[in-house]
Amino acid sequence: xxxxxxxxxxxxxxxxxxxxxxxxxxxxxxxxxxxxxxxxxxxxxxxxxxxxxxxxxxxxxxxxxxxxxxxxxxxxxxxxxxxxxxxxxxxxxxxxxxxxxxxxxxxxxxxxxxxxxxxxxxxxxxxxxxxxxxxxxxxxxxxxxxxxxxxxxxxxxxxxxxxxxxxxxxxxxxxxxxxxxxxxxxxxxxxxxxxxxxxxxxxxxxxxxxxxxxxxxxxxxxxxxxxxxxxxxxxxxxxxxxxxxxxxxxxxxxxxxxxxxxxxxxxxxxxxxxx
Numbered sequence: 543x544x545x546x547x548x549x550x551x552x553x554x555x556x557x558x559x560x561x562x563x564x565x566x567x568x569x570x571x572x573x574x575x576x577x578x579x580x581x582x583x584x585x586x587x588x589x590x591x592x593x594x595x596x597x598x599x600x601x602x603x604x605x606x607x608x609x610x611x612x613x614x615x616x617x618x619x620x621x622x623x624x625x626x627x628x629x630x631x632x633x634x635x636x637x638x639x640x641x642x643x644x645x646x647x648x649x650x651x652x653x654x655x656x657x658x659x660x661x662x663x664x665x666x667x668x669x670x671x672x673x674x675x676x677x678x679x680x681x682x683x684x685x686x687x688x689x690x691x692x693x694x695x696x697x698x699x700x701x702x703x704x705x706x707x708x709x710x711x712x713x714x715x716x717x718x719x720x721x722x723x724x725x726x727x728x729x730x731x732x733x734x735x736x737x738x739x740x741x742x743x744x745x746x747x748x749x750x751x752x753x754x755x756x757x758x759x760x761x762x763x764x765x766x767x768x769x770x771x772x773x774x775x776x777x778x779x780x781x782x783x784x785x786x787x788x789x790x791x792x793x794x795x796x797x798x799x800x801x802x803x804x805x806x807x808x809x810x811x812x813x814x815x816x817x
Contacts, residue, residue: 561586563772572598590618596639629666656817
């Protein structure tokens with residue numbers, strides 16, 4: 543079983559550098575998918591209130607028999623629950639569905655700059671962390687200006703910013719800002735959502751040279767950039783394949799070629815326009 547290395551977050555909490563995402567996995571299928579992932583060696587599971595699969599995810603965690611301290615569970619606050627009191631209530635709801643007393647990481651899902659509630663929401667997250675109901679707190683889809691405002695206003699630096707990131711959108715500016723502040727970069731849609739990235743001829747050639755799959759090459763690219771990555775699949779063979787990326791390395795020449803795929807293509811909305 544592959545041993546997944548950890549990143550030490552800015553509050554000292556250890557987070558596996560490769561986890562399992564359940565975006566777009568229906569609740570009825572989440573239990574089986576998460577169970578397969580846990581059997582394959584994943585210990586970090588990423589869900590969200592809006593995914594509608596916290597119950598199925600929680601059932602798989604409970605049925606696994608794994609000690610709670612061996613698991614790293616992330617969930618996210620949905621946009622309609624931003625605000626101080628509503629954020630506290632939303633975590634109660636998520637914990638109830640997951641069947642947990644605490645999560646390892648709680649994220650604000652989107653900044654919603656037009657609504658301008660994320661600074662107040664962050665105050666609730668600080669309380670959540672202080673109460674031990676989340677071992678680490680962070681954000682998702684935050685842009686440089688949003689991060690600056692949170693940090694300047696509260697003095698509390700998010701542990702993680704989970705952002706769309708793949709070879710066509712490597713997010714160099716955000717990753718540099720994260721590095722300056724000690725924020726871990728976590729990539730969502732790391733494999734490009736199956737929208738052509740894995741069919742790219744360059745990626746196919748690199749994969750063939752290493753005797754690997756295109757998905758394994760892209761995940762290895764992420765890891766060598768320093769990203770935390772959460773690939774998603776409901777296919778057992780792919781779930782196992784995606785964690786089998788710690789016994790090879792891409793040489794500098796391959797990394798340079800992959801850097802050439804950057805064309806700024808977003809698969810999801812721009813965070814400034816979600817709100």
